[in-house]
Amino acid sequence: MAATQDTIDRIAEASGTYKYGFVTDIESDKAPKGLSEDIVRFISAKKNEPEWMLDWRLKAYRHWLTMKEPDWAKVGYPAIDYQDAYYYAAPKSRDDAPKSLDEVDPELLRTYEKLGIPLKEQEMLAGVAVDAVFDSVSVATTYKKKLEEMGVIFCSISEATQRFPELVQKYIGSVVPYSDNFFATLNSAVFTDGSFVYVPKGLRCPMELSTYFRINEQNTGQFERTLIIADEGAYVSYLEGCTAPQRDDNQLHAAVVELIAMDDAEIKYSTVQNWYPGDETGKGGIYNFVTKRAACRGRNSKVMWTQVETGSAVTWKYPSCILQGDNSVGEFYSVAITNNAQQADTGTKMIHIGKKTRSRIISKGISAGRADQTYRGLVRMMPKAEGARNYTQCDSLLIGDTCGAHTVPYIESRNPSAQVEHEATTSRISDDQLFYCLQRGIPEEDAVALIVNGFCKEVLQTLPMEFAVEAQKLVGISLEGSVG
Amino acid sequence: MALLDIKDLHATVDDGDAGPKPILKGISLTINPGEVHAVMGPNGAGKSTLSNVISGRPGYTVTGGSVTYDGVDLLEMEADARARAGLFLAFQYPVEIPGVATGTFLKTAINARRKANGEPEIEALDFLKLMKANAKKLGVADDMLKRPVNVGFSGGEKKRAEVLQMAMLEPRLCLLDETDSGLDIDALKVVADGVNALRAPDRGMLVITHYQRLLDYIVPDVVHVLADGRIVKSGDKSLALELESKGYAEFTGAAA
Numbered sequence: 054m055a056a057t058q059d060t061i062d063r064i065a066e067a068s069g070t071y072k073y074g075f076v077t078d079i080e081s082d083k084a085p086k087g088l089s090e091d092i093v094r095f096i097s098a099k100k101n102e103p104e105w106m107l108d109w110r111l112k113a114y115r116h117w118l119t120m121k122e123p124d125w126a127k128v129g130y131p132a133i134d135y136q137d138a139y140y141y142a143a144p145k146s147r148d149d150a151p152k153s154l155d156e157v158d159p160e161l162l163r164t165y166e167k168l169g170i171p172l173k174e175q176e177m178l179a180g181v182a183v184d185a186v187f188d189s190v191s192v193a194t195t196y197k198k199k200l201e202e203m204g205v206i207f208c209s210i211s212e213a214t215q216r217f218p219e220l221v222q223k224y225i226g227s228v229v230p231y232s233d234n235f236f237a238t239l240n241s242a243v244f245t246d247g248s249f250v251y252v253p254k255g256l257r258c259p260m261e262l263s264t265y266f267r268i269n270e271q272n273t274g275q276f277e278r279t280l281i282i283a284d285e286g287a288y289v290s291y292l293e294g295c296t297a298p299q300r301d302d303n304q305l306h307a308a309v310v311e312l313i314a315m316d317d318a319e320i321k322y323s324t325v326q327n328w329y330p331g332d333e334t335g336k337g338g339i340y341n342f343v344t345k346r347a348a349c350r351g352r353n354s355k356v357m358w359t360q361v362e363t364g365s366a367v368t369w370k371y372p373s374c375i376l377q378g379d380n381s382v383g384e385f386y387s388v389a390i391t392n393n394a395q396q397a398d399t400g401t402k403m404i405h406i407g408k409k410t411r412s413r414i415i416s417k418g419i420s421a422g423r424a425d426q427t428y429r430g431l432v433r434m435m436p437k438a439e440g441a442r443n444y445t446q447c448d449s450l451l452i453g454d455t456c457g458a459h460t461v462p463y464i465e466s467r468n469p470s471a472q473v474e475h476e477a478t479t480s481r482i483s484d485d486q487l488f489y490c491l492q493r494g495i496p497e498e499d500a501v502a503l504i505v506n507g508f509c510k511e512v513l514q515t516l517p518m519e520f521a522v523e524a525q526k527l528v529g530i531s532l533e534g535s536v537g
Numbered sequence: 538m539a540l541l542d543i544k545d546l547h548a549t550v551d552d553g554d555a556g557p558k559p560i561l562k563g564i565s566l567t568i569n570p571g572e573v574h575a576v577m578g579p580n581g582a583g584k585s586t587l588s589n590v591i592s593g594r595p596g597y598t599v600t601g602g603s604v605t606y607d608g609v610d611l612l613e614m615e616a617d618a619r620a621r622a623g624l625f626l627a628f629q630y631p632v633e634i635p636g637v638a639t640g641t642f643l644k645t646a647i648n649a650r651r652k653a654n655g656e657p658e659i660e661a662l663d664f665l666k667l668m669k670a671n672a673k674k675l676g677v678a679d680d681m682l683k684r685p686v687n688v689g690f691s692g693g694e695k696k697r698a699e700v701l702q703m704a705m706l707e708p709r710l711c712l713l714d715e716t717d718s719g720l721d722i723d724a725l726k727v728v729a730d731g732v733n734a735l736r737a738p739d740r741g742m743l744v745i746t747h748y749q750r751l752l753d754y755i756v757p758d759v760v761h762v763l764a765d766g767r768i769v770k771s772g773d774k775s776l777a778l779e780l781e782s783k784g785y786a787e788f789t790g791a792a793a
Contacts, residue, residue: 483632484595484596485632486632486633486634488594488595488616488632489628489631489632489634490617490634490642490646491593491615491616491617491620492592492593492594492616492617492620492625492626492628493620493642493645493646493649493702493706494617494620494621494646494649494650494653494706495617495645495646495649496617496649497617499645499649500617503634503637503641503642503645504634504637506636506637507634507635507636507637507685508635508636509636510636510637511636
């Protein structure tokens, strides 16, 4: 890898500080701060990627230079200095990745335990395989072998690029092209890792696939890239959960998730997101600018997004479905909670292309403190979407009188036979409801959690069991201090 | 010791821009364990205000007097603490809580009590048994326990659910605020039977009603007539019958 070594040397020279080179000297194996073509090459080289991947990254990077950061979302944050962030950080000793959990850094395991997700237990718990992402690089993958025996590929996208390059090359960027939007394009250039799932024809993946994301290195932008393919008649349920410890500097997170469902295939993608939202003033919280999109390519295919968003200082996220196949179905269930100074601009896009495609959107937004929240959704019926149907329900719940909720639905119908329904409500937790709970002896904070959980029930019950329990607790935790 | 001792209670309701409006103008009332008291009176007399002030509903200000419950100053306690101390209000208009199953709600309430007493949460199975047993007594269908609290309940179902909650939470002092309103005679009987089953030597009840009808079924030990924020007359159950025949006019006249 002469080219690789050359790149490393050049960067080392340029930065001056890393005189012993990256690999030997740096505790966390970081690339220097800042973003340049060299950094893109460095990342690609570190991951030993094939030429086509580097080319793709470079195309993305060059395109990104021509783009402007979007400002249409109803969120405000200080300008991000993209040259003041690190774009590559790996935990120590990734070159000799652990073969089992016993080889995983005990410090890391303890961190997971604090978060209530001990890998040891996860491994024993039937049905959940964990691909743990820590500082952008997978350090432990469980159940992978078992799954592979059945033909399910579940690994890091770096590994997939090495082992299944034809699959990765065929599908990456096929739903979210490298030129898609500012943050997705940035991700395409510098993504460090993420998950890859391929479920072969006719197979129902028997376990929930799960990834826990953690952001740990200070000032390390996180650029996960996830690609999930369900081949004809396949089914897979994927869980994504995130949590991050307290932090002082804002952290940018710009992930891309692409889902592809072929004929009769079904993908269920559930997220519980509770990244650090910042302190009461919003200081130190995560910026979460995510592009999630699914292509229902095949006939009768189905994709279901469920998200419980309680964290981050700023959220900008619209999990979407492109309903290409006839009779394909897209569903979006969302609970978004913003408290204190959190801001969220989130929703979905349902693009109906095929005949008799159906979509359903249930969005529950809860705003408390000084938080501001916007539901932004697009339902587009294309000319060939004969008999397509959409149902949208957007409910907002306000707690206190200093928060905001906004609903911005875009509806475009170019087919007269398509049906679009939209319902929206905005309400408050009424004093009567609160007093009723108090009079039964339920303390105020528990009462709020109870009422809000009831408000979100329709969405929470779409989550897999173990996630639903966690999500219910999160709802309560997220709203602590929002009343009284 | 009296279970509830109200002395010269004065209270105002916060009436928005109009400022505080006096409603209770010196009420004294003592309920001993085992007693059932009825408070009757015309609309606007202050009946609901009395139950709201006792239970600690926001929006009212006590401007004088005292309320002692089991020897402690009730007015110093928050509404939820009063409830956990054994005070239960059966609402005139039970409130809907969408998405929260009646069973879940009750379990949360029971566990809040247990937590305050330093006890562990109730076992899921024990709770289920307890709830089913009580529901059966009150003719509450199992399916109603799975439905969200009061959502889509008929008037009779709502009141039955209130009594079910009362039975489950085992209060020491029950306030029933116009529990008869919105009930037909059959539903009234079921609810009254439920309440009567909860009469106990260590439990007191304050039954607030506009009509004498309810008192045919829940027979009180003492009847008070409330008019213009004061108790203008107290007597035994025959006072209720007297009211029924004469109407409130005589008493409201006396109070004015």
